[in-house]
Amino acid sequence: MSDLVAGALLLVGAVLSLTAGIGLLRFPTLLSRLHLGAKPQVIGMVLTLVAVGLRTDAPLDIGILALTGLFQLVTGPVAAHMIGRGAYRSGLVRRDLLLTDELADDLADDRGQESS
């Protein structure tokens, strides 16, 4: 039974990672690509870790698997945020593909206040 569950989790994890790869090729902008690198890939990895945890016999191995997953979940978003922030501020954002951009408006307001 645990074999079945672990196999299913591995499969789903692999498919999610695959879609992340496909999306990297297909999505047009840096920010939308970041979504894929930071998300389905991380979830795919967590599912893989759970599958490994189901099949391991040493209880303390589960600790290290949990730590790996936890650090992925905590550091992935921070890294994505820093890259996204840097990209945005250095003008690497395709504004024509954005429906609205409220950050640009607010940053423009800030600049207006500084110069006045």
Added chain:
Amino acid sequence: MRPVPLITLTALWVLLWGNVSVANIVSGLVLAAGLTRLSRLPPTGGGARVSPWHCLRLFAWFVADMASSAANVAWQAVRPGPQPPNAVIAVTLRTRSDLTMTITALALCAVPGSLITEVRRSTATLYIHVLGVRAESELERVRRGVLALERRVIRALGNAEDRRLLAEEGPAP
């Protein structure tokens, strides 16, 4: 010396070694004491009231949301046809607490489809890059979702001030 970081760091150390022994625990404690001394971080979560039940609910919601939006983004990646446009929206949270803001931002970031591009701490505003938005009306839905998430975080571990703000606002719609 605060006990919580000390115990957490020691537990991390023992887990990394993968076996519980006196030597590991003692060396972990020494290391943790040294680290907390070297990097004097300001205390976070001042006055946070942790509610285990709401923490559990937050976690369950998080897992469910992650699953559904992972499927969503994965589908967007492989679906034929041109990609829908994205949007950057500003959502101002109610909270003034760093802990609540950080947890809300992390939970948002870990979930596919939303990416924090900028945070303004003075006004507790999150700037969120939303993937695949077809109409303005969808943005309203995302905005409400973020505020609902903040409500969950406050219920799980908000401080007294957060909870007061929430109570003033009345029951959830």
